[in-house]
Amino acid sequence: xxxxVLRGTLLRASERRLLTSGSVLLQLDLSTPTxxxxxxxxxxxxxxxxxxxxxxxxxxxxxxEVRRRFFRVGGVTxxxxxxxxxxxxxxxxxxxxxxxxxxAVEACSxx
Numbered sequence: 001x002x003x004x005v006l007r008g009t010l011l012r013a014s015e016r017r018l019l020t021s022g023s024v025l026l027q028l029d030l031s032t033p034t035x036x037x038x039x040x041x042x043x044x045x046x047x048x049x050x051x052x053x054x055x056x057x058x059x060x061x062x063x064x065e066v067r068r069r070f071f072r073v074g075g076v077t078x079x080x081x082x083x084x085x086x087x088x089x090x091x092x093x094x095x096x097x098x099x100x101x102x103x104a105v106e107a108c109s110x111x
Contacts (some may be wrong), residue, residue, distance in 0.1 A: 002065040004083050005100070006041060007091060008032030014054040023047050028054065028088065032063070045085040052088065059091040063100040096101045 008030030015027045019044040028043040043062055046051070054060060070077055085101070089096035 003104055004064050004066055005104045006062040010054055010058050013056050041083050042082040059093055061089050061097045063087040
């Protein structure tokens with residue numbers, strides 16, 4: 001099982017990219033508190049709704065899964081660990097946050 005729920009603040013405005021496959025990718029960088037300090041977490045969301053745009057400093061909740069992807073740059077294989085989002089909502093929208101938390105609990109219960 002691979003379920004992630006994050007709450008954090010955007011370090012920069014979301015960035016929308018059109019991929020060669022025709023899919024749309026929304027990139028987010030979250031800052032989230034940890035017991036050791038603050039962690040920066042890269043988040044990507046494939047084919048988000050058109051209305052999904054987030055500004056710098058907005059607090060969001062993310063539901064998704066952790067993935068490590070490998071790619072080649074300059075003949076060298078590199079990797080990146082990121083969260084692949086299935087939902088991203090503003091924390092100010094309490095109902096939406098409640099919905100993604102319920103979805104996370106349901107995913108954990110389905111095992």
